[in-house]
Amino acid sequence: MQRKISALVEVDLDGRYVRVSVTGALTRANQQALHPVLRRARATLPAATVSVDLTCVHELEPAAADLLRRAVEHDEDLPEEVEILVPEAEPAEPAAAALDARRRMRASILHRRRAGLPVPPPGSQLHAAS
Numbered sequence: 292m293q294r295k296i297s298a299l300v301e302v303d304l305d306g307r308y309v310r311v312s313v314t315g316a317l318t319r320a321n322q323q324a325l326h327p328v329l330r331r332a333r334a335t336l337p338a339a340t341v342s343v344d345l346t347c348v349h350e351l352e353p354a355a356a357d358l359l360r361r362a363v364e365h366d367e368d369l370p371e372e373v374e375i376l377v378p379e380a381e382p383a384e385p386a387a388a389a390l391d392a393r394r395r396m397r398a399s400i401l402h403r404r405r406a407g408l409p410v411p412p413p414g415s416q417l418h419a420a421s
Contacts, residue, residue, distance in 0.1 A: 294350065296321050298328055302336065303405040309341045312398070316350035322359045329363065329373060339372070346378045347394055 294316035301310045309332045332341050363373045
């Protein structure tokens with residue numbers, strides 16, 4: 292079975308932030324597919340801060356994140372305005388479901404903040420995600 296990744300590119304309305312959200316299984320082989328995506332984001336919006344969010348990747352080979360980081364550092368088209376967010380150590384199964392809910396909630400809040408929309412108080416959402 293081939294392990295695949297999926298990348299969702301989000302651009303804020305002002306064009307100051309580009310977020311590449313990656314899901315699936317990031318391996319040494321398929322991390323190269325992100326390089327042209329990052330180059331295109333930098334070429335399209337050169338003043339934007341680009342972040343690669345690997346926190347929702349289900350399977351992450353440590354070498355893959357290192358290779359991606361090295362490629363970004365050595366690529367002349369990808370200056371220091373690219374940040375790579377890697378997940379912390381994965382929790383056990385029940386905790387992983389709660390963590391996924393929290394990640395979705397956090398992504399929704401960040402999206403609303405960047406879009407300038409009001410953010411609802413965390414009370415009920417936080418308890419529902421726990």
